[in-house]
Amino acid sequence: MKGIRIGSVLRARCPACHQGRVVSGFFSILPRCPNCNYNLHPEPGFYVGSMVVGFMLTAMMTIPPMIALKFFDADVGLIVLFPFVEFLFVGTFILFYCRIFWLHLEYAMTDRLDGH
Numbered sequence: 765m766k767g768i769r770i771g772s773v774l775r776a777r778c779p780a781c782h783q784g785r786v787v788s789g790f791f792s793i794l795p796r797c798p799n800c801n802y803n804l805h806p807e808p809g810f811y812v813g814s815m816v817v818g819f820m821l822t823a824m825m826t827i828p829p830m831i832a833l834k835f836f837d838a839d840v841g842l843i844v845l846f847p848f849v850e851f852l853f854v855g856t857f858i859l860f861y862c863r864i865f866w867l868h869l870e871y872a873m874t875d876r877l878d879g880h
């Protein structure tokens with residue numbers, strides 16, 4: 765098994781060559797690496813799993829603070845607003861990196877003899 769380079773994940777680089785950027789904008793993953801032509805969509809629905817993981821991570825970071833807010837008798841408006849803010853900002857951030865990490869994980873766990 766090959767290792768995962770965290771630096772490449774953080775900079776959203778290709779898992780194969782660590783040079784090409786794998787994202788276009790913030791929401792879409794390019795079909796192939798612009799540098800080495802590595803296939804960034806190995807199978808249909810490849811990123812669905814990463815979105816489930818990302819969603820669960822976001823929920824884990826959202827629910828305990830909400831319980832804490834309730835416990836400390838915070839304003840109802842704040843308790844209602846909190847998950848929206850959390851999912852919008854933190855959730856987007858987590859989902860973005862979950863997909864990159866997912867791609868690197870897939871690369872690390874498979875040996876592709878054909879080089880694609």
Ligand SMILES: [Zn+2]
Pocket residue numbers: 778779780781782783784797798799800801802
């Ligand atoms: Zn590449």
